[in-house]
């Protein structure tokens with residue numbers, strides 16, 4: 186398996202006329218990892234994706250994709266990059282098989298691979314039907330099959346699960362996990378935070394073209410200071426037994442930060458013999474809203 190970086194971006198800045206769309210954006214995506222690219226509408230996510238695809242040259246900064254400087258490359262098409270755009274649209278009079286075969290020919294991929302993907306993605310039965318007869322989910326699966334036709338080493342996915350039912354979304358993230366195993370770096374741009382939460386290694390949160398926060402889910406969680414909720418049917422009895430627990434008690438739960446977690450768990454299990462409890466860490470949605478809220482507050486003050 187290839188080690189190293191799928192993408193490395195340093196101090197990216199991009200300007201459209203006098204509008205600054207990206208400012209001082211730096212991040213790295215190792216091969217075999219998935220990064221969620223998050224941000225409100227207009228944050229600069231698509232601009233960043235276009236830069237990684239080599240479609241836009243940044244006004245300043247350096248971006249390396251699969252260890253290559255995109256803008257110095259003679260044949261960019263040789264890089265194994267897969268891309269699923271938002272609202273994928275193909276010529277709808279062609280059949281699913283014709284569309285995949287067309288992209289396969291462009292990428293030098295065999296018809297055996299096309300056949301295999303149609304089968305894997307459950308589209309074999311509809312392969313000879315015109316695309317206009319496909320459901321949204323079928324089109325999305327075809328788009329995803331197109332993106333991974335040539336076994337990409339970097340996969341860029343813009344809103345891959347929009348319009349997909351839970352089974353189809355699970356299937357898609359299963360495929361992403363397989364590609365990661367093979368060393369592919371994956372970047373997913375999405376607003377569906379609860380879906381992506383268990384499928385990412387790192388997150389990059391953008392606001393108005395700038396990085397608000399980045400790191401692993403644990404880093405983002407710790408950086409937010411949001412607390413873990415511990416609930417138990419025996420909580421009130423435990424507080425009677427050890428009144429110091431009341432210091433963490435709020436809304437029928439103990440609210441714990443990283444430091445207090447070990448101490449409280451010890452108190453509960455060893456001193457109060459409470460083993461029936463559940464821990465709920467802050468979800469990615471809460472973490473995201475925390476950083477967005479903090480950014481809005483800073484803007485109000487300045």
Ligand SMILES: Nc1ncnc2c1ncn2[C@@H]1O[C@H](COP(=O)(O)OP(=O)(O)OP(=O)(O)O)[C@@H](O)[C@H]1O
Pocket residue numbers: 201202204206224225226227228229230231232233
């Ligand atoms: N070609 C362009 N010319 C001028 N401004 C542009 C151009 N492309 C994008 N922008 C502006 O740059 C900003 C970032 O746009 P971008 O499409 O990257 O955001 P985004 O995070 O992908 O948003 P969304 O979630 O809505 O897709 C927006 O304010 C947008 O209007």
